[in-house]
Amino acid sequence: MFRRSAVTAVAASVLLLAGCASSTSSGGSAASHTLTYLTFDTPDLTPAFWQKSIDAAQATVPGLTIKQVVSPNTDRDTYAKQLEASGQFPDLLESITPSQYTAAGLLQPYDQSWVNANFLLPLGNAIKGKVYIPPTNSQIIPLVFYNKAEFAKAGVQPPKTWAEFLAVCAKLKAAGETPIELGGNDPFAAAMPLTGAISADVLGKDPQWIQQRYAGTVKFTDPDVVAAAQKMRTLVTNGDFEQGALNVSYADSITQFNDGKAAMYPMGSWYLGSIPKSQWNNIGVFPWPTDDGSVVIPFSVGGSMAISSKTPDLAGATAFAESWSLNPANLQALIQGDGAFPMIKGKTLADFDVTVSPTFTNSYAYVTDTNNKVSSIGWATNDDALPGSLNNDFYAAAQALFNTSDVKGQMATLDQDWATATQ
């Protein structure tokens, strides 16, 4: 047996630089009561937001100092692993994927009674019954957003069934409109129709499908999964996506849809934060259509920060994390900018002092209503999280369906990738 030595040449330069940059952080945690907190910046989660939110939570824990560690990009999981490999795993980690760390025992579960007391779906992101990230908010991935004016021009209504959806696409094309905006240059965006189809058609009928895939009793090459994936290919061959869909970036897809260049946009509910006020009454929403018209909601419960099991001050870290997670001001930015649906018990949207679009309110109803909520494949952070790099492989399969009619072959590749990821 080898003791874990350290780092390979693969990451040597990155880690050495990272080591130089933050070598004083957790080293002094125990003595100085300083904890490190991994965050990431987005257009809505700005450095100013983090500073304000950290200051507020820090003030509730006397003697605690938080040192922020900012991920170089939004892929905080990769950065967290680089930090772990160089012996600098942060004490607190914002919005990571806990399933990637729990097997190694790197995260500390929250006290379940605190979680039960404060959140609407206490086990929404639980892994083997334990909660590693307070389930403060959720997303639906994907919803289908549509341009009401474009629909009216083509004389169509929001579809409920897959057959209706294809008919709407055909009528939109006949009216000279582009049916679907995709932004497929970014793999996750390219995969939205595939995510919708498999989540709705496969997990909608069998919510335990991913657990069964882990057990090896089902496969991606099974007829029901191939049939669902075939729907993505059908949209490609029908020419329902915008011209050069894989050459359009996610950022540009938002602009193009907001500018009315396409009639529909399958995207995660975070798009709600990108609807310009001028379009608030013109953008509508419906769930991904199913064969029989039943409503299936591909759902993912996210949350705030995870706590390292190695933290030298578990009580301080927990107090900080709990204070941060329950502060309505922090969720305000996520609701308005990121379209996050709040999941804190006893609070309505008004309690967060937010102004949201009618489309947000309509979308949020899919969360609060009683309906068939299933894990969004490729996005779930609970026991249904996919293993290893399978999220990336899943997104890549969607891109590949633009250039191959071998749908079953792509699903077979996913089965091979699954075998590699779980070996």
Added chain:
Amino acid sequence: MKPLPRWVRAAKQDFGLRAIAALGLLLYLVFIVVPVLMSLRSSFTDENPLQSQSNYIGFANYSEMLHDSELKASLTFTLLLAFGVTVAANAVGLAFATLLNRTQLSYRVLRTVAFLPQVISGVIVGFIWKTIFIEDGLLNNVLMHLGIVGQPVDWLGDPSLAQLSVGIVVAWVLSGFTTVVYLAALQNIPPELYDASSIDGANSRQQFRMITWRMVAPATTISVTISLITVLKLYDIITVLTSGGPAFSTESTAQYIVKVAFTSDQFGYASAIAMALLLLSAVIALSVTNLLRRREVSL
């Protein structure tokens, strides 16, 4: 007073040089040799960045590489890219250098401009070219405005075109370097050779073939070798430009290594691939260098 021994005097005289050399050696050891050795050791284990313990598994990681279709695809793309870009960048570099081999101020300014792609960060290069290649980008707008194409071209959306696009960008970056290398070589060619050949009646094409091409042979060796090595370990430009897509069609081996290490958590396997890539790069670089050195002598 007894004079100091000769070796002590020599050591004192060369102290500054020795100190600088020692510092360089130390940095080389710390940043190159030690990580390579650690990677080599890791490649024989099942090391995982999230686990504190790992086990010795012999050559299992190396044998796994033989059955890894994604590695095969990324390696094929990387090798094709290295070959194509090296040829293109050196051809463009030599052409630019020939054009810029003048002494006027304007040419000196143009030389600086020609070197710019090499100076800009790979991340910035990726962002700039992404705005050029995307559907509504500069290139498609120009091509459509000129009537060359009727519809936007899928530069980054079609797998083959995406590979070509990556090649164009990397060749553009490397051409800055190759231009400077060839320019330095051209400036060392005695003008008398061209004068004498003119008197003998040689035209410019013959002058290029018989004088320029032969005299820049040492520069070609350096330029080709460094171009190859640069492309074989390419990561940043592709990550920003295509993220390795669509559907992994532009994934370089370096990108795949990082993915295996930090997304799939297979540090040991990633180390084995890194060692294989290192070996492959060394073999290619040494072979090409030997070949080109022999060519220098024969010319």
